[in-house]
Amino acid sequence: MEKVVICQICGKNIAKYSCRLCGALVCENCYVKEKGICIRCAQGKFI
Template sequence: MSVQTLCQICESAPAEYQCTRCGALVCAAHYDKETGLCTDCATAIRDSPPDR
């Protein structure tokens, strides 16, 4: 018997990916394959002011 890790965002779907920024284990719905980030990190980066 194997234990499946659940997505750390929705806590209902199986985790398939790991965010490269925060390390969260997330499901496909909460992972941005283009950036390698979970949706929480992708939103935080998108909403942060640009560096000067």
């Protein structure tokens, strides 16, 4: 079995990053690199 982690937000792409706020494993599309958080956290609060 391969250890492929699927993005916890979109559920489509391979998760390469983890949100430093909520710890969610997310893909490139669902990650805000400048802030190191997922788009879900980025939408919830502006840091």
